[in-house]
Amino acid sequence: MQIIASRPIVLTVDDSPENLDFIVALLKNEYSVKVATNGHTALKIAAQEPQPDLILLDIVMPGMDGFEVCRQLKVNRKTSEIPVIFLTSRRELEDEIKGFSLGALDFISKPFRPSVVSARVRTHLELVKEKKKSEALLANILPQKVIKELKETGNSPPQLFEEVSVLFSDLVNFTDASSNIPPGELLEELTGIFSAFDQILQDHGAQRIKTIGDGYLGVCGMLDQISDHADRLVMSALDFIGFLEDRNQTAKHRWQARVGIHTGPVVAGIVGKTRFQYDVFGDTVNVSSRVQSASEPMRVCISCDTQKFLQREYIYEDRGLVDLKGKGLTPLLFVLSEGVV
Numbered sequence: 570m571q572i573i574a575s576r577p578i579v580l581t582v583d584d585s586p587e588n589l590d591f592i593v594a595l596l597k598n599e600y601s602v603k604v605a606t607n608g609h610t611a612l613k614i615a616a617q618e619p620q621p622d623l624i625l626l627d628i629v630m631p632g633m634d635g636f637e638v639c640r641q642l643k644v645n646r647k648t649s650e651i652p653v654i655f656l657t658s659r660r661e662l663e664d665e666i667k668g669f670s671l672g673a674l675d676f677i678s679k680p681f682r683p684s685v686v687s688a689r690v691r692t693h694l695e696l697v698k699e700k701k702k703s704e705a706l707l708a709n710i711l712p713q714k715v716i717k718e719l720k721e722t723g724n725s726p727p728q729l730f731e732e733v734s735v736l737f738s739d740l741v742n743f744t745d746a747s748s749n750i751p752p753g754e755l756l757e758e759l760t761g762i763f764s765a766f767d768q769i770l771q772d773h774g775a776q777r778i779k780t781i782g783d784g785y786l787g788v789c790g791m792l793d794q795i796s797d798h799a800d801r802l803v804m805s806a807l808d809f810i811g812f813l814e815d816r817n818q819t820a821k822h823r824w825q826a827r828v829g830i831h832t833g834p835v836v837a838g839i840v841g842k843t844r845f846q847y848d849v850f851g852d853t854v855n856v857s858s859r860v861q862s863a864s865e866p867m868r869v870c871i872s873c874d875t876q877k878f879l880q881r882e883y884i885y886e887d888r889g890l891v892d893l894k895g896k897g898l899t900p901l902l903f904v905l906s907e908g909v910v
Contacts, residue, residue: 576599576600576601577600577601577622577623577694577697577698578600578601578602578603578619578620578621578622578623579592579596579600579601579602579603579621579622579623579624579625579690579694580602580603580604580605580611580614580615580621580623580624580625581593581596581602581603581604581605581624581625581656582604582605582606582607582608582610582611582624582625582626582627582630582635582638583604583606583625583627583630583656584606584607584627584630584631585627586606588627588656588679588681589604589606591681592604592625592681592686595681595683595686595687596686596687596690599691600690600694603621607630607631607632607633608630608632608633608634608635608637608638608641609632609633611624611626611638612638612641612642612645612648615642615648615651616645616647616648620647620648620651621651622651622652622694622697623651623652623653623654623690623693623694623697624642624651624652624653624654625654625656625677625690626638626639626653626654626655626656626673627655627656627657628655628656628657628659628664628668629657629658629659635655635656635657636667636668636671639653639655639668639671639672639673640671642672643671643672649672652674652693652696652697653672653673653674654673654674654675654676654677654689654690654693655668655673655675655676655677656676656677656679656681657676657677657678657679658678658679658680660676660678674693675689675693677689704716712776712792712847714792715839715847725838725839726838727836727837727838727839728836728837728838729834729835729836730790730791730794730834730835730836730837731834732790732794732798732832732833732834732878733788733789733790733791733798733832733833733834733835733849733853734788734789734790734798734799734801734802734830734831734832734875734878735786735787735788735802735830735831735832735833735835735849735853735854735857736775736785736786736787736788736789736802736805736806736828736829736830736857737784737785737786737828737829737830737857737858737860737861738766738784738785738787738806738809738826738827738828738829738861739783739784739785739826739827739861740762740783740824740825740826741824741825741826741827741866742825743782743783746822746824747783750822758822758824759780759783762813762816762824763777763780763785765812765816766785766787766809766812769805769808769809769812770787770789770805772808773789773801773802773804773805773808774789774793774795774801775787775788775789775798775801775802775805776788776789776791776792778847778848778849779846779848786849786854787802787805788802788835788849789801789802789805791835791837791849796880797880797881798832798878799830799832799875799876799878799879799880800878800879800880800881802830802875803830803869803871803875803879803883803904804907806828806830806869806904807869807904807906807907809826809828809869810826810828810867810868810869813825813826813867814867825866825867826866826867827861827862827864827865827866827867827868827870828861828864828868828869828870829857829858829859829860829861829862829863829864829869829870829871830857830860830869830870830871830872830875831853831856831857831860831871831872831874831875832853832872832874832875832877832878833851833852833853833856833874834851834852834853835849835850835851835853835854836849836850836851837849837850838850855895856872856893856896859893859894859896860872860893860901863888863891863893863901864903865903868903869903869904870888870901870902870903870904871901871902871903871904872899872901872902873899873900873901873902876902881907882907882908883904883905883906883907883908884904884905884906884907884908885902885903885904885905886902886903886905887900887902887903888900888901888902888903889901
């Protein structure tokens, strides 16, 4: 049977061909329907991509019954989130208690009534749709690791990361320019630039933590602990500058950015209890901000601590000693490009 990926996918599991034919005929015009005649096949299909959005699961089947199939679905990390509706001709209280305790969401009684089956499937798929929307929004705010911890324990404690590269960027003369650009147009400008920065970081295996006005904060080597985190951020920063140079050739408003990078330990965790924000803290973050302030328009400035972690060859220009707040005179470098002089 051909599966239409754009439709919600329903897996129906029943050892009765008549019941399977009924479900397929009833749902095929609205949904992509997969079928399995036994529990082992159902478990295999449920774990394959694209995964079902909903499983209709018969309880009484030879070999592995529906209760055991449900139990195995829920203990498998890959299939545990798929909602299950039991199909049954038995409605003893003990069966319902057992089914709900295993993680099922609902029961549909046999013999099937088309209006009931359609309504239950539609209702639960709408809930699945809304849940995915909520999770997508949450994923824009929190890392997947933190979301998983919150789901499993309700808590995500702060964590110390010993070796992280931190990037700060801001737009030159943003305050003056913003007073001459209508608010809606200004927001559109920032959205376009920061969306491009987000994609650049993602392409290099880094991530944005937050924006503050025209300020942009990204990190690498934190949740994915990789040895070339400094290189990835330096390459990202050079691509930031390259993107703006290309954009400025045709854009109505021309923007320039300063970028600073520093490397060291950071603490990361959730700020707030009702309005979550994942943030990073510590001296490394503060120094990165000050290195950015010491940079120049359309240039990437790094600390010597970041240079120590670089594994590629770059062309540098000495920035000289800069008096960084709280650090005193600190040697800094401009990275001009990748390559050897």
